[in-house]
Amino acid sequence: MKKLLEKKSSSAGLEQQAVKAKARQGFFVGLPSIIYLLIFFLIPLGYVIAYSFATRSRTGRTELRDWNLDAYVRLGEEVVQAVAWRSLWIAVLTTVICLLLAYPLAFYISTRRPVIRNLLLIGIMIPFWSNFLIRTYAWRVLLSSDGLFTRIVEELGLGEGRILFTQPAVILGLVYGYLPFMVLPLYAAIERIDWSLVEGARDLYASGWKAFRRVVWPLSRPGVIAGSILVFVPSFGAYVTPAILGGNKQSLMGSYIVDQFMDARNGPLGSSLSVLVLGVMLIGTLIYFRQGGRNL
Amino acid sequence: MNQVSSAVELKNVVKKFDEVTAVDDIDLTIGDGEFFSLLGPSGCGKTTTLRMIAGLELPTAGSVLIHGEEMGLKPPNKRPVNTVFQNYALFPHMTVAGNVEFGLRMKKVPKEKRSELIDWAINLVEMDGLSHRKPTQLSGGQQQRVALARALVNRPKVLLLDEPLGALDLKLRQQMQIELKNLQREVGITFVYVTHDQEEAVTMSDRIGVMHEGKLLQIGTPEDIYERPTTRFVADFIGRSNFLEATVASESEVVLSNGDRLQLESDHTVGESVAITVRPERLTVHKRGESSTNQHQIDGVIDSVVYLGNAIVYSVSIDWMNLEVRSSETSNSRYSEGDAVTISFDPQYVSVVSG
Numbered sequence A: 001m002k003k004l005l006e007k008k009s010s011s012a013g014l015e016q017q018a019v020k021a022k023a024r025q026g027f028f029v030g031l032p033s034i035i036y037l038l039i040f041f042l043i044p045l046g047y048v049i050a051y052s053f054a055t056r057s058r059t060g061r062t063e064l065r066d067w068n069l070d071a072y073v074r075l076g077e078e079v080v081q082a083v084a085w086r087s088l089w090i091a092v093l094t095t096v097i098c099l100l101l102a103y104p105l106a107f108y109i110s111t112r113r114p115v116i117r118n119l120l121l122i123g124i125m126i127p128f129w130s131n132f133l134i135r136t137y138a139w140r141v142l143l144s145s146d147g148l149f150t151r152i153v154e155e156l157g158l159g160e161g162r163i164l165f166t167q168p169a170v171i172l173g174l175v176y177g178y179l180p181f182m183v184l185p186l187y188a189a190i191e192r193i194d195w196s197l198v199e200g201a202r203d204l205y206a207s208g209w210k211a212f213r214r215v216v217w218p219l220s221r222p223g224v225i226a227g228s229i230l231v232f233v234p235s236f237g238a239y240v241t242p243a244i245l246g247g248n249k250q251s252l253m254g255s256y257i258v259d260q261f262m263d264a265r266n267g268p269l270g271s272s273l274s275v276l277v278l279g280v281m282l283i284g285t286l287i288y289f290r291q292g293g294r295n296l
Numbered sequence B: 001m002n003q004v005s006s007a008v009e010l011k012n013v014v015k016k017f018d019e020v021t022a023v024d025d026i027d028l029t030i031g032d033g034e035f036f037s038l039l040g041p042s043g044c045g046k047t048t049t050l051r052m053i054a055g056l057e058l059p060t061a062g063s064v065l066i067h068g069e070e071m072g073l074k075p076p077n078k079r080p081v082n083t084v085f086q087n088y089a090l091f092p093h094m095t096v097a098g099n100v101e102f103g104l105r106m107k108k109v110p111k112e113k114r115s116e117l118i119d120w121a122i123n124l125v126e127m128d129g130l131s132h133r134k135p136t137q138l139s140g141g142q143q144q145r146v147a148l149a150r151a152l153v154n155r156p157k158v159l160l161l162d163e164p165l166g167a168l169d170l171k172l173r174q175q176m177q178i179e180l181k182n183l184q185r186e187v188g189i190t191f192v193y194v195t196h197d198q199e200e201a202v203t204m205s206d207r208i209g210v211m212h213e214g215k216l217l218q219i220g221t222p223e224d225i226y227e228r229p230t231t232r233f234v235a236d237f238i239g240r241s242n243f244l245e246a247t248v249a250s251e252s253e254v255v256l257s258n259g260d261r262l263q264l265e266s267d268h269t270v271g272e273s274v275a276i277t278v279r280p281e282r283l284t285v286h287k288r289g290e291s292s293t294n295q296h297q298i299d300g301v302i303d304s305v306v307y308l309g310n311a312i313v314y315s316v317s318i319d320w321m322n323l324e325v326r327s328s329e330t331s332n333s334r335y336s337e338g339d340a341v342t343i344s345f346d347p348q349y350v351s352v353v354s355g
Helices: A002-052 A070-076 A078-110 A114-129 A132-143 A148-155 A167-192 A195-203 A208-236 A240-245 A253-261 A267-295 B046-054 B096-106 B111-124 B140-152 B170-187 B198-204 B222-227 B232-237
Strands: B006-017 B020-031 B035-039 B061-066 B081-084 B158-162 B190-195 B207-212 B215-220 B242-250 B253-256 B261-263 B273-278 B283-287 B297-307 B312-317 B322-327 B340-345 B350-354
Touching (some): A002 A267, A070 A078, A070 A267, A078 A114, A078 A167, A078 A253, A114 A167, A132 A148, A132 A167, A132 A240, A195 A208, A195 B081, A208 A267, A240 A253, B006 B046, B006 B190, B020 B046, B020 B215, B035 B046, B046 B061, B046 B081, B046 B158, B081 B140, B096 B111, B096 B140, B140 B170, B170 B198, B190 B198, B207 B222, B207 B232, B215 B222, B232 B242, B232 B273, B242 B322, B253 B273, B283 B322, B297 B322
Parallel strands (some): B035 B190, B035 B207, B081 B158, B158 B190
Antiparallel strands (some): B207 B215, B242 B253, B242 B273, B253 B261, B273 B350, B283 B340, B297 B312, B297 B340, B312 B322
16 A cells, blocks of 8 residues: 555656757747747847836936836827827727628628638738839829729729828728728638528528628627737838838828937837827727637 | 417428429318427428418418418518528527517507516416526526427417427427427417428327428328328328238228239229338237237238337348337247238228339
8 A cells, every 4th residue: 555655656756857858849939939029029029118217317318217207298298199190090090991891892802602702801912022112102103193992093083092191091091001900700600600590590580681790790709809909000000101101291190219229319208109009009909808718 | 271270370381492392282181279290201391381471481372371361471570470491590699588579569568567567478388497507507407498489479379380300309308298298289270280290299289290302191080091092191100011012803892912812992994003001010910820809910020120119120031021010929929030920901001002
């Protein structure tokens, strides 16, 4: 009996050793990426956070001393607020437009035959094969005063076609750039819906619209939330699109932060703005995870 | 024809998917309050037929009437029927009560009336206390009950059930068969039940329609279908059966392959090759030479013996084929391999079907 017990305890020890060895193995496998993230992500992030509490010298150097909240106080300034609210507005608008365009498209794709479905999905992803910067410049050509877009709009008598360097051009560019990020999660969510549920709803006296409203829409919500976050987050901090299509009249968060670091040489303010953007994105991401957890 | 007494009527209903004919010219009248089963192997068109009654498919030709009213192109939400789906199709984002309430909400039943009906339906399927659960938190049997409650709460004129017990294990299935039958009697709603399980159909139904390759082969009570099959397929699909090839000699006589003549009535034309079908338990084995009162006899030799506890199954070789005989006589007069025997049968339990 005693021997048996000893044997048991020693085997338990072995089991623990095995668990530890496995954990060690996992650590070593992950080590390269851990080092990479540490150097190129965590340390710079730490710098940004430190900078936001640092002091700007008269010459514009950021000095890591006399820690203060000045840069955060400046976030309340009217100029900064205007930029922040405008960015938020554009991000929200972009997200809503993407959702309105992407939902019917995702719905259409997910109800096709598998072959057609895959072709359409590849179609959605083809733009990714060329560089985002180049594609945005292409819009600049289309939107120029004698560009295709401008001419078509004016030919059709839809009013002023020259929208380059205005807010609509920025939104157009953002919607164009981020639409696939809305379509793909929506597709994934809608494709997973069991269509017999729709038949069930129809059988229980629901009209086509009611069946959508009560069954398809709630069940596709994880996709709606995922897509919205994926569009909203980069739209809020967008730099390239506003810089190329928005001109310099409409400063947005991204370019405003760049301006702080480059032209204004105000590292602390640039950093506190970055922390603000990060905070907004973090909230968005948290909402996503909470909703995701509740849904499934 | 009395229109009021029929719950569902199908007239020359055809359904084609592209070039494939799923349902081939079906005529069927299901009485009010009847428990009617559509029975057949998978792909026979039984589910398509049910879906056409529900309005989930529209017939290519013919018409569907519910309580005498032509359904035409009416969508499912405009038909006085409800369906229990094979996979239940419960809404995963709603509770049990939410699922049961769905149809009532769509019909805009007032709130107080709704909760009263929900309580009635949940109580009917014995799911009290579980109404706040989500479908994923329920067992298969419980989900099945919710699906039933969700449909019955609307008090449909006809309840359509598409293999509702298919996903349950045998014991639960048998229990649910009895419960379903009792439930149907209690609520008095016409049930149209689709199944491929002949035992299930026989247990529950008032009448059965056997389908094969889109055609409705035979309609009748379980006893009709079992004892008097009109086609070889029906005899073969329901229970076990022996088929003896034969030729019609006259209105009241057929000739077996070995030349034996049997006095059997049939409405087949003289000279037509047919099969006579007889259930294993309707055959009796005697020791060769022992006289039987039955004039319908065939000589044979015991080929194998299988003891089943409540019965013995003999395989008897009769020259050109083997017959299966099921005897409930398990203790006395047992035969063993090689015994020379005579098989006899009562012609009332024999059917002549097309070869």
